[in-house]
Amino acid sequence: MKQDETMKVKRYDDTNVNPDFVAERKKCTFNIELLTNIIDGSSYLTETRRQAQLAVLNNESFSNLPDRYYASRDEAYAQNIRKSAAYIKLLKEDKSISRAESYFMQCLIFPNEVPPFSLHTTMFTPTFESMADEEQKKLWMPRIENYEILGTYIQTEMGHGTNVRGLETTATFDPSTDEFIIHSPTLTSIKWWPGGLGKTCNCAIVMASLITNGRNEGIHPFIVQLRDFETHEPLKGGLTIGDIGTKLGFHGMDNGFVKFDQFRIPRRNMLMKSAKVTRDGTYQKEKKLEKLKYGSMVFVRAMLVFNQAGQGLAQAVTIAARYSCVRRQSEYAPGQEEPHIIEYQAQQHILFTELAASYIFYIAGNKLRELYFTMNYDIQKGDLSDLPELHALSAGLKALTLDEAVVGIERCRLICGGHGYSAASGIPKIYTEVVAACTYEGVHPVLYLQTARYLLKVYQAALLSSSASSLPDNQSSKYIFRHLHSERPRFHFPLSFVEIVEAFERRALMCIEKASKKLDGLLATGRPHHEAWNYSACYLIRAAKAHSHVYLTSSVHEQLETVRQEDAGVYTVLGQLFELYALKSIVDHAVEFIESCGITTDQINICIERIEALLLNIRPNVLPLVDAFDFPDRLLGSALGCYDGNVYQRLYEYALNSPLNKSTVNVAYFVYYIAINIS
Numbered sequence: 001m002k003q004d005e006t007m008k009v010k011r012y013d014d015t016n017v018n019p020d021f022v023a024e025r026k027k028c029t030f031n032i033e034l035l036t037n038i039i040d041g042s043s044y045l046t047e048t049r050r051q052a053q054l055a056v057l058n059n060e061s062f063s064n065l066p067d068r069y070y071a072s073r074d075e076a077y078a079q080n081i082r083k084s085a086a087y088i089k090l091l092k093e094d095k096s097i098s099r100a101e102s103y104f105m106q107c108l109i110f111p112n113e114v115p116p117f118s119l120h121t122t123m124f125t126p127t128f129e130s131m132a133d134e135e136q137k138k139l140w141m142p143r144i145e146n147y148e149i150l151g152t153y154i155q156t157e158m159g160h161g162t163n164v165r166g167l168e169t170t171a172t173f174d175p176s177t178d179e180f181i182i183h184s185p186t187l188t189s190i191k192w193w194p195g196g197l198g199k200t201c202n203c204a205i206v207m208a209s210l211i212t213n214g215r216n217e218g219i220h221p222f223i224v225q226l227r228d229f230e231t232h233e234p235l236k237g238g239l240t241i242g243d244i245g246t247k248l249g250f251h252g253m254d255n256g257f258v259k260f261d262q263f264r265i266p267r268r269n270m271l272m273k274s275a276k277v278t279r280d281g282t283y284q285k286e287k288k289l290e291k292l293k294y295g296s297m298v299f300v301r302a303m304l305v306f307n308q309a310g311q312g313l314a315q316a317v318t319i320a321a322r323y324s325c326v327r328r329q330s331e332y333a334p335g336q337e338e339p340h341i342i343e344y345q346a347q348q349h350i351l352f353t354e355l356a357a358s359y360i361f362y363i364a365g366n367k368l369r370e371l372y373f374t375m376n377y378d379i380q381k382g383d384l385s386d387l388p389e390l391h392a393l394s395a396g397l398k399a400l401t402l403d404e405a406v407v408g409i410e411r412c413r414l415i416c417g418g419h420g421y422s423a424a425s426g427i428p429k430i431y432t433e434v435v436a437a438c439t440y441e442g443v444h445p446v447l448y449l450q451t452a453r454y455l456l457k458v459y460q461a462a463l464l465s466s467s468a469s470s471l472p473d474n475q476s477s478k479y480i481f482r483h484l485h486s487e488r489p490r491f492h493f494p495l496s497f498v499e500i501v502e503a504f505e506r507r508a509l510m511c512i513e514k515a516s517k518k519l520d521g522l523l524a525t526g527r528p529h530h531e532a533w534n535y536s537a538c539y540l541i542r543a544a545k546a547h548s549h550v551y552l553t554s555s556v557h558e559q560l561e562t563v564r565q566e567d568a569g570v571y572t573v574l575g576q577l578f579e580l581y582a583l584k585s586i587v588d589h590a591v592e593f594i595e596s597c598g599i600t601t602d603q604i605n606i607c608i609e610r611i612e613a614l615l616l617n618i619r620p621n622v623l624p625l626v627d628a629f630d631f632p633d634r635l636l637g638s639a640l641g642c643y644d645g646n647v648y649q650r651l652y653e654y655a656l657n658s659p660l661n662k663s664t665v666n667v668a669y670f671v672y673y674i675a676i677n678i679s
C-alpha cells in the first residue's frame with residue numbers, strides 16, 4: 001500500500017478518557033502490544049493492519065453516513081454500494097495493496113457487514129480459479145481481477161440447501177448449438193439466497209446438474225453472465241432476478257433469487273479443470289479431482305473461525321467489558337458508593353469466560369487459516385490427500401466456534417442490561433451478523449456429521465494399526481492413534497496445561513469410540529446403514545464437538561509454548577485465559593470428562609474452585625485484555641464500548657439523532673390518533 005504522509009486521524013479518541021478507565025488501565029501487568037501481535041499473527045501484521053485502518057479513517061469516501069443503526073434497507077444498500085465503488089476504485093488504482101491490507105481495510109469500511117461484492121472475492125473468484133482450466137482462466141481472469149466482472153456464488157435453491165446432490169437446476173448440453181441450457185424446472189428449483197445476486201453482480205458461478213447425451217452427470221459449476229455489462233439490466237433470454245426481501249440482519253446485502261427459463265450459455269462456460277463436455281457431447285472427468293468443487297466452502301468455513309467467531313465475540317466482549325467498567329449499579333456495601341458492575345462475581349464469570357473464548361477462537365482460527373493456506377497449496381497442485389482432514393477440521397470448527405460465539409455474544413448483550421438492547425450498544429448488529437454464519441456455508445448438525453464421518457474412518461484405521469506413524473504430523477486426529485494403544489494417565493489437580501490437552505484428547509477418543517459402538521450396534525441389529533447413521537447422530541455430533549475442542553486447546557497450547565520463551569507477563573495472562581476456557585468446558589461437559597479421564601466429582605469441584613480463582617487473577621487486566629484486540633472505535637460502532645468510556649454522553653447523542661426526534665410532534669399522531677378522537 002502506498003504510504004500516506006497526511007495520516008493524522010487517530011484510531012481512538014484518547015483526549016477525554018473517563019477517569020475510571022485511566023485507573024483501570026494502570027493496573028495492567030503485561031505488555032499489551034505483544035499480545036496484540038499474537039492476535040494479529042505477528043508485529044508486521046499489526047503494523048500492516050494499523051496502516052490499512054488509518055488509510056480508511058483518512059478517506060472521506062468511507063464514512064458511515066447516515067448513522068448505520070438508523071439507515072433503512074434502501075439506505076443501507078446504497079451506502080454499501082457507494083463505499084464498495086470507492087473501495088474497488090482504490091484497489092484498482094493502487095496495485096501495491098496486499099491481500100492482508102485489503103482484508104483489513106474491508107473490515108473497517110464495512111464494520112460488521114458482509115458487503116454485496118464480498119462473494120466476488122470469497123467464493124466466485126476462488127471457485128473459478130480452482131475449477132477453470134488454463135484457457136478459461138486466460139480468457140476470464142483479467143476481467144475478474146479488474147472487477148469488470150463482479151460475480152457471486154449461486155448454489156442454494158428455494159427447496160434445497162444442505163443436500164447439494166439434490167439441487168434441481170439443470171444444465172443440459174445442446175450439441176446443435178454447442179450450448180448448455182440452464183433451467184429451473186420447478187418453483188423449488190429457483191436459486192435463492194446468494195449474496196449480491198439481487199441487484200449487484202453481473203456474473204455468477206452457478207451449480208447445476210449437468211445433463212449430456214441423456215445422462216445426468218451430477219452437480220457441476222458453470223460461469224454465467226446475468227446482467228448486461230453496460231446497462232446492468234438482467235440479460236434477455238430467460239432470467240428472472242430479484243432481491244429476496246428483508247432478513248434478520250444483512251440489511252445492506254442484496255441476497256437474491258434467480259429463475260432460469262431455458263437460458264443458454266456457451267459450452268465453454270462449464271468450468272473444465274476436473275470434468276468436461278467435448279464438442280460432440282462426450283462427458284469426461286478426472287475422478288481424483290472431483291471434490292475440488294467443494295473447495296470454496298472449505299475456504300470460507302476455515303476463515304469464519306477467526307473472522308466471525310473470533311472477531312465477532314471479541315468485539316462483543318470488548319463492548320461488555322468497557323461498559324462494565326463504567327456502569328455503577330446496586331448497593332454492594334451498605335452506605336457506600338455503588339460499585340462498577342465489573343466487581344460482581346456473577347458479571348465476571350460471564351464476561352471473563354467469554355473473553356477467554358474469544359482469545360481461544362482468535363488464536364486457533366489464525367492457526368486454521370495458516371493450515372488452510374499450507375494444505376491448499378498442494379491441493380491446488382492436484383494432491384488432494386490433505387483435503388479430508390481440512391474438510392473435517394474446517395466443518396467441525398466452523399460449527400463449534402460459531403455455536404459458542406453466538407451464545408457468548410448474546411450473554412455479553414444480556415450483561416449490559418437495558419442499554420445492551422439498544423442498537424447503540426453495537427451488540428445486536430454483531431449478533432445478527434455472526435448468527436447468519438451459523439446457517440450459511442452449512443448448518444451445524446450437518447457439518448458436525450461430516451466431521452464425525454471422517455473421525456470414524458480414522459478410528460477404524462487406528463484400530464488396525466499399532467502406531468501413529470501412518471498419519472502425517474499435521475493431522476489433528478493423530479491423538480486417536482496415540483491414545484488408543486496407550487494407558488490412560490493419572491491426572492493431577494489442578495491440571496497442568498499438558499494434562500488439560502490430554503484430558504480433551506481422551507474425552508474425544510471416548511466420544512468417538514462410543515459413536516462407533518452405537519453405529520455398529522445398530523448395524524448389528526440389521527438396520528440399513530443410513531438408518532443406523534441417523535440414529536447415531538447424537539453420539540456422532542458429540543464426537544465431532546469433542547474433536548473440535550481438541551484442536552482449540554492443542555493449538556492454543558502450542559501458541560503458549562512459543563510465548564513462554566518470549567514474555568513471562570503475556571504467558572501468564574494468556575495461560576489464565578487458556579485455563580479458564582478449558583476448565584469451563586470441562587465443567588460444562590463434566591460427565592464426559594469423568595468417564596473418559598477417570599476423574600471424580602470432587603476433582604470437578606476443584607476445577608470449579610480454580611475457575612473462581614482465575615476470575616480474581618484476570619480482573620486487574622480486563623481492560624488491557626480487550627484493548628489488546630485493538631479495535632478502532634469505528635469498527636465497534638458502540639456507545640457502550642468506546643475506548644474513552646464516555647458512555648452516557650454517547651447514548652444521549654445517539655438518542656438525539658433518532659429520526660423520530662426530527663419533529664417534536666409526529667405527523668402520524670395527527671393523521672391517526674387525533675382523527676379518531678375528533679370523530
Ligand SMILES: CCCCCCCCCCCCCCCCCCCCCCC/C=C/C(=O)SCCNC(=O)CCNC(=O)[C@H](O)C(C)(C)COP(=O)(O)OP(=O)(O)OC[C@H]1O[C@@H](n2cnc3c(N)ncnc32)[C@H](O)[C@@H]1OP(=O)(O)O
Pocket residue numbers: 039040041045099100103114118119122153155156161162163164165195291294295297298300303304307366387388391439440441442443446450453
Ligand atoms: C487477524 C489476522 C489477519 C490475517 C490476514 C488476513 C489474510 C487474508 C485472508 C482472507 C480472509 C478472507 C475472509 C473471509 C471472511 C468470510 C466472510 C464470508 C462472507 C461470505 C458470505 C456468505 C456466503 C454464503 C455462501 C453459501 O452459503 S454457499 C452454500 C453453502 N452450502 C453448503 O454449505 C451446503 C452444505 N452441504 C454440503 O456441504 C454437502 O453437500 C454435504 C456434505 C452435506 C453433502 O453430503 P453428501 O453425502 O451428499 O456428499 P457427497 O456425496 O456429495 O460427497 C461425500 C464425500 O465428499 C466429502 N465432502 C463433502 N463436502 C466436502 C467438502 N466441502 N470438501 C471436501 N470434501 C467434502 C465427504 O466427506 C465425502 O467424502 P468420503 O466419501 O470420502 O467420505
Ligand SMILES: Cc1cc2nc3c(=O)[nH]c(=O)nc-3n(C[C@H](O)[C@H](O)[C@H](O)COP(=O)(O)OP(=O)(O)OC[C@H]3O[C@@H](n4cnc5c(N)ncnc54)[C@H](O)[C@@H]3O)c2cc1C
Pocket residue numbers: 119153154155156159160161162163192193194195250255436439440441442443444445446
Ligand atoms: C445470510 C445468508 C447468506 C447466504 N448466502 C448464500 C450464497 O451466497 N450462496 C448460496 O448458494 N447460498 C447462500 N445461503 C444459503 C445457505 O447456504 C443455506 O441456507 C444453508 O446451506 C442451509 O440450507 P437450507 O436453508 O436449505 O436448510 P435445510 O437444508 O433445509 O436445513 C434445515 C434444517 O434441517 C436440518 N437438516 C437438514 N439436513 C439435515 C441432515 N442431513 N442431517 C441433519 N439435519 C439436517 C438442520 O437442522 C437444518 O438447519 C445463504 C444463507 C444465508 C442465511
